[in-house]
Amino acid sequence: MTHELVIETHGLSRRYGTVEAVCDLSLTVERHCITGFLGRNGAGKSTTIKMLLGMIRPTAGVGRVLGYDITDPAQSLEIRRRIAYVGEDKGLYGYMTVADLIRFTRSFYPDWQSQIEARLLREYQLPLGRKVKALSKGMRTKLALLLALARRPELLILDEPSEGLDPVSTEELLQTLQEVRAAGTSVFFSSHQLSEVERIADRVLMIDHGQLVMNTLLGDLLNNYRNINMEFAAQGPVPALDLAGVERTRIRGRQAWVLASSNIEGIVAHARSLDAIVQVTPVNLRDVFLDIVREAP
Amino acid sequence: MLWYKMWWESWIRFAISAVALLWMCGAVVLLQQQVRAHADEPLSYAHYIWSAVYKANVLDMYILLVIVLGLGGVLQERAQGTVGFTLSLPVSRWQLTYARATMGFVQVAILALLPALLIPLLSPFFGESFPFVRALQFSVLWAACGMVIFALTFFFSVVLPGAYSPAIASVAGLIVCSVLAKLPPFQGHSAFDLLETIHGAQLSTVHGETSLAAFAVPLPWLSLGLYTLVALCLVGAAGSITAQRDFS
The missing domain is CATH 3.30.70 (Alpha-Beta Plaits)
Structure with a gap:
């Protein structure tokens, strides 16, 4: 595994009965890039991401994130220590307050960056005393981003991050992702919002029917x-x-x-x-x- | 900090359970004169407490409350949409299982202890007494048997989706176990009958007040040890299933 790759899969497959959700997927994601993972609904994007995070076991193939095997439980733990994930539904513990959830998440990451936490709290204007379940979807996304970024991950994985966000929140999200990349974190995000991918991605991976159908630099695509x-x-x-x-x-x-x-x-x-x-x-x-x-x- | 999450997820159920149990026990002590006066035959206070608390009403409620405490877990989090966040934390699924099970066992034990704290304390106000050591014996029975009931629900919560199906399966499981325990191969082996053991019928409380000042018959330690083992095995099985399961 070269150090320039943060994600690498070979022949990764996941079958549900007769349905091949992901089929023989071989892809690479480079470090210090924003990589857009495009595909229609049901194309296999979320399944791929969940396999990378160890939530779903592949039926075939191998995958490595930051050089760690995604199917090995101990290595999967190390992956989760070093990356951050923001899911499509931004499902956070609704019964906790913002402050409780930050304190809870912080406890798992010794390298938690309090100054990033303080800066993002200020920028996002998150109400510390409010229950998470009382936050709007936009605020929940911001909180999820704060929890993800304050641990300063090597890789940030987002599954449909702009889903359900209004245009202003989407714009802020895209700006944040660009800042994150500038700070040295690799970003891998799935989306079916082509305009978002076109705005910020360096590289585009396209998946259809569980198979990779395109892997190219966005600049090359538009130029060539x-x-x-x-x-x-x-x-x-x-x-x-x-x-x-x-x-x-x-x-x-x-x-x-x-x-x-x-x-x-x-x-x-x-x-x-x-x-x-x-x-x-x-x-x-x-x-x-x-x-x-x-x-x- | 996993404890923090587990506590947050269960404290309301635990608090309601504790209040309900204390209220029931208090009511039993408060109404003792009226109930005993209308009994068909003379009823000693110790027998009354056993009948109302440790054999029937309060015990039934305790079993139901323990089943409610056993609900939840990673599979149920899927319905709430928080499973992605939980599973992306740098903790193993075994750690999640053990933290929740340990929190549950502690809560079950505390609930089992509540009658032992309240009844001996309250009885003198009504001109009666109920020794703490005797009440403590029943608490040990409740705690050990409660662990099995909790672990059974815990196991079903890992296997069955839906909010209520694990509870229904647990009640059905307890009934099936009780019926099986009465079949010839198991008859005479009280260890197999959890619902019989938890009544504590073998303790001499039912025979009057002569032995109230000390421990009655020894507790069925072998049965309790077996129940603890069964509870740990159920938690282990739940952990193994959770570790293998896909969360799509």
Whole structure:
């Protein structure tokens, strides 16, 4: 395991009866990056995260977080000592007050940073004496972030962190994640909010039907990927477009849509040689996501 | 600090249980004259206390309260949405199990001790007496048998989802155990009949006041030891299941 990777899985799988929630998943997450983990609802994002945290055992494959084996109970404990996790529902003990919960969580982490706790309490304006169950979802998210960040984790894992948040809270959350990364913590977060991922992620992992379908730097994706629309004049079936750089192809009638990651000139030249009218447009994450996860018509 | 969590999660149930038990015991002592006056045959105070507290009403309530104390745990946390937070803490599932079980055992023992503290203290105000050592004997019975009942509910709380199904399963389990204990292979072995043992019928309290100043017959230590072992095994099984379980 190289020190540059905080998460590494090989052939990770999880089956529920006949349903393969995660299938042969091999991925890597680099240190000091914000990595967005994209996928539709039910694509396998949460299952993957829960396997990394030791909540669910994989049916096959191996996984390592910060170099520790996720299936070994003792090593899983070490993982949880060194990372922080914020779940989708931000489920915290509602019967405790904010102060109680902070005191409780602090007791598990010898390296708890009181100055971070004090700063975030000030910034988030969390009411110390209020019961957690009386907090709004936005405030609960802030409290969950405080509990996660004050222990200064090497890796912060978040499952759908903006779920249920209003736009202001979402914005504050995204800013916090960027600050966290700047302070040296690696961030791995799942989402199906493409705009959020596009705003802050350095790298994008895309999962569909439990399988990894994309692993790329966001900058590379936006710079290199292109949509190529082709309209063929000639009657008859559209010729095969099995060329280097073609990621996805959709064909309807005499029209073809190609998502290309490289070799744009080569693909365009090939199409023109087939008498096609060609239009090349830049892509955004949404286009790529829809192209990749949408079933071909 | 796991103790803190376990205490927080159970203190309301524990406090209500303690108040209910104290109230019931107090009522039994308070109403002793009226009840004994209307009894079919003369009833000694010691026999009255045994009948009302250690054999029937208060005991039944104690069993139900212990079952309520046994509810909860990591599986139930899933319904509350806090399981992700709990399981992401750097503690093993065994530690979670032991902390909750230990807190439960302590609470069960304290509940068992309450009648022994209240009844001897209250009786002189009504011109009666009930020795503390005798009451303490019953408390030991309640504590040991209560541990098994608690552990049974604790086990079912790990196995069965839902808020009430572990309680129903525990009541059913106790009834089944009681019926089985009366079948020929187990008859004559009082250790197998937990509900019989917890009554303390073998203690000489029922025979009048002659031996009230001292310990009555020795406690069934073998049975109590067996119950403690069964309780620990149930907690161990619950811990093992929790450690293996997936929390999706």
